Amino acid sequence: MPQPARGRPRTFDRDHALLEAARLFWRRGYSGTSTRDLTAALGVSTSSLYAAFGSKAELFEEAVRTYAERYREIYRQAVAEPEFASVLERVLIDSVDEFTRPADEHPGCLLSSAAMADSTSTLDTHAYFAELQASNEHSLRSRIEQAVREGQLASDVDTGALTGVVQSVWHGLSARAILGTGRADLLATARLAHAVICGGTGASSS
Known part of the structure; x- marks a missing residue:
């Protein structure tokens, strides 16, 4: 007679559990979230x-x-766009879409959360987020430099400064989303920033 399968119950929804843990x-960071908190929120035993996840540290990571x-x-998808105006639009608009996902699909912006200041023995969150931001910034600057070479932007554009402007807008949108600014207002800001940046750099915004 076959033995019953061990492990988590069939009704366990891993994606939902991951979202609840996130x-x-x-809200509380790694250290401020106990295993008891997690099991209570997820409705599962220790x-x-x-x-399902190996350990609290592995779940956090x-x-x-x-x-x-x-x-x-x-950013990966944005820099693949053929025109720089489209690159900029995707960075800003797609980010607003991400920041304003319904609460049942997203935990909030982890870059502006308690998790930013916390870490485990397996994941240094500050270093991880710093690497993530550096990677995004490097991808964007490389794409801006390409746009200058291809004549999509004015030849005298300061690529470092332009990268900084876009990243500053991105972080501002993220911060305002955390403070509760609505999707419509964030999109209006993103679109105005897109138009201003394109107008100041010679990129077509059509």
Whole structure:
């Protein structure tokens, strides 16, 4: 007679559990979130939690990477656009879309959360987020330099300064989203910034 399968129950929703855990880490950080907090929020036993994710530290790392890597993916897709105006539009508009996802799909902006100041033995969150931001900035600057070479931007554009402007707008949108600014207002800001930057750099915004 076959033995019943061990491990988490069939009704366990791993994606939902990961989202709920990410919400706790977003609000309280790693150290401020206990295993008891996690099991209560996820509605599972400690053994089921460990069976699904290995440990609290591994759950934290997966939650951070799962949601933070979405920002890297936005930049990856944006810099692949053939025209710089479209690159800029995707960086700003797609980021607003990410910042304003419904609460049942996203824990909040992990870059502006308690998780930023916390770490585990396996993931230095400050170093990880610094690397993520540096990677995005490097990708954007390389694409701006390409746009200058290809004549999509004025030849005298300061590529470093332009990268800084775009990143500053991005961080401002993120911060305002955290403070509760609505999607419509954020989109209006992003579109105005897009128009101003394109107008000041010679990029077509059509």
